[in-house]
Amino acid sequence: LMYPHLSVRNQKRSLYTLATRRYLYAMLKNDATTAWLFSRRIDLAIILLLVIIGASLRSTGLWHGIGFHPDERHMVQVTEALSKNHMNPKSFAYGSLSFYAAWGFAKLIAVFPGQVFSYDRIFFSGRLFCLIMGTLAIPLSYYLAILLYRRSAVGLVAATLMALNVFHLQLSRFFTSDVTLTTLSLISIIALIKAHQNGTLISYLIFGFCA
Numbered sequence: 001l002m003y004p005h006l007s008v009r010n011q012k013r014s015l016y017t018l019a020t021r022r023y024l025y026a027m028l029k030n031d032a033t034t035a036w037l038f039s040r041r042i043d044l045a046i047i048l049l050l051v052i053i054g055a056s057l058r059s060t061g062l063w064h065g066i067g068f069h070p071d072e073r074h075m076v077q078v079t080e081a082l083s084k085n086h087m088n089p090k091s092f093a094y095g096s097l098s099f100y101a102a103w104g105f106a107k108l109i110a111v112f113p114g115q116v117f118s119y120d121r122i123f124f125s126g127r128l129f130c131l132i133m134g135t136l137a138i139p140l141s142y143y144l145a146i147l148l149y150r151r152s153a154v155g156l157v158a159a160t161l162m163a164l165n166v167f168h169l170q171l172s173r174f175f176t177s178d179v180t181l182t183t184l185s186l187i188s189i190i191a192l193i194k195a196h197q198n199g200t201l202i203s204y205l206i207f208g209f210c211a
Contacts, residue, residue: 034146037153047142047159054163055135058172062131066123072175076122079103094177097184102126102175126175134172134179138163140186147193184210 036043067073071094078091079102089099105125110117141162145155162168171178188210195203 033150035151035153037151037156043152043156046156047139050142050156050159050163051135051138054138055131057163057169058131058134062127062173063124064173066120069174069176072123072126075099075102075175075177076119076126079106079122079126080119095181098126098129098175098177098180101129101180105129123175127173130175130179131172133183134168137168137179137183137186140183140190144186144190144193147190 038046074091075094075098078089079099082089082099082103087100089096091099102122102125105128106117106122109121109125138159142155142159145158146152149155168179168182188207191203191207191210194200195207
């Protein structure tokens with residue numbers, strides 16, 4: 001017996017825990033090579049296709065239902081009250097990043113002829129920001145799966161599920177914090193894994209910023 005002071009059940013549990021730790025450590029090792037499903041070029045082309053499909057699905061009906069979502073209305077009202085001299089949103093239930101991003105997008109759009117900084121424009125800029133963040137979650141899901149399993153097939157499954165997830169598709173059309181938090185969480189986990197693998201300062205900084 002490996003652990004004579006433990007019962008048979010506890011010994012099996014200890015061996016299982018040890019095997020799990022070794023497996024997780026092996027997955028996180030930096031010298032592991034990626035097993036491509038077809039080839040590197042074809043797999044990356046599939047990811048690009050999934051990103052295009054995901055972005056097109058999320059952009060459909062971007063103007064639909066303006067003002068119907070109660071959280072969205074609150075976020076637009078808070079964003080509209082921001083100005084260069086007053087950047088305190090005074091509302092932190094959803095964090096601050098979404099407010100500042102939508103405000104910046106709306107100001108950028110207002111530069112073009114015929115565009116103004118308005119209530120409806122903030123709706124559009126906020127939804128555009130969430131659309132971008134939602135689309136970014138697709139390649140990030142693939143990259144996270146690659147880091148963990150080193151198998152492109154697992155990454156393609158993860159990216160496909162993220163691209164076609166109905167709930168994620170719906171939330172990507174609203175100016176809310178859910179999709180933004182999902183994407184930032186993916187970046188945080190990726191940065192944490194990279195920090196474990198390489199121990200670089202930039203990985204820790206990215207993790208700290210997104211977390």
